[in-house]
Amino acid sequence: MTPQTIRVACSNCNLRELCMPMGLSESDIGRLDDLVATRRKIKRGAALFSNGDRFNALYAIRTGFFKTCVATADGRDQVTGFQMAGEIIGLDGIVADRHSCDAVALEDAEVCVMPYDRIEELSREVPALQSHVHKIMSREIVREHGVMLLLGSMRAEERLAAFLLNLVQRLHARGFSQSELVLRMTREEIGSYLGLKLETVSRTFSKFAEEGIVEVKQRHVRILDTEALRAIVNAPACA
CATH class of the missing domain: 2.60.120.10 (Jelly Rolls)
Structure with a gap:
């Protein structure tokens, strides 16, 4: 070169x-x-x-x-x-x-x-x-x-919400959409990173979709309600 x-x-x-x-x-x-x-x-x-x-x-x-x-x-x-x-x-x-x-x-x-x-x-x-x-x-x-x-104190929903928010924020800094992303990693790899079982990751994605927070089509994820994700991450801990 x-x-x-x-x-x-x-x-x-x-x-x-x-x-x-x-x-x-x-x-x-x-x-x-x-x-x-x-x-x-x-x-x-x-x-x-x-x-x-x-x-x-x-x-x-x-x-x-x-x-x-x-x-x-x-x-x-x-x-x-x-x-x-x-x-x-x-x-x-x-x-x-x-x-x-x-x-x-x-x-x-x-x-x-x-x-x-x-x-x-x-x-x-x-x-x-x-x-x-x-x-x-x-x-x-x-x-x-x-x-x-993440691994020490967050519930599964908090872990996945924080992960998605972080990912989309980093992608946005590179000129990508603030609300849509393609997951390059598998659900299993996400679970390994977040300290969650594969079934828990899949179940949590489904829960977010049912609540209208995200739309998931295989590896394509659209965040429909960013504030809801933030609220999950910032939810007060139960006494």
């Missing part, structure tokens, strides 16, 4: 504001373009990286959808997150120089590969980049706390 095509990939990318620092000078933007060593296409069902792989890069998702998961002691896959275009993936590898989870494409995807040693080098020259990487790490910590809250 020539430097010019990399420049087109970054400077003019419509996802730039989601995965690159804001308010940079033209010269700094030009230097950040050089972060992208290459792009990789990942087929649906294939792993971008696996648990135990040596860590050497972060990945900006250009197109597609991923799940991260870890194998439990009894051999099951526990889904730990879902990532979409404009988000950075691979932060788990920084601590021990090896990845601690699998990142699997839920549909055909493309990522921009950003070698981590190059990120560290440029961070010293472009302070906004260092700040941006810290913000991304902080966002991951906040997300993990949110998941712990």
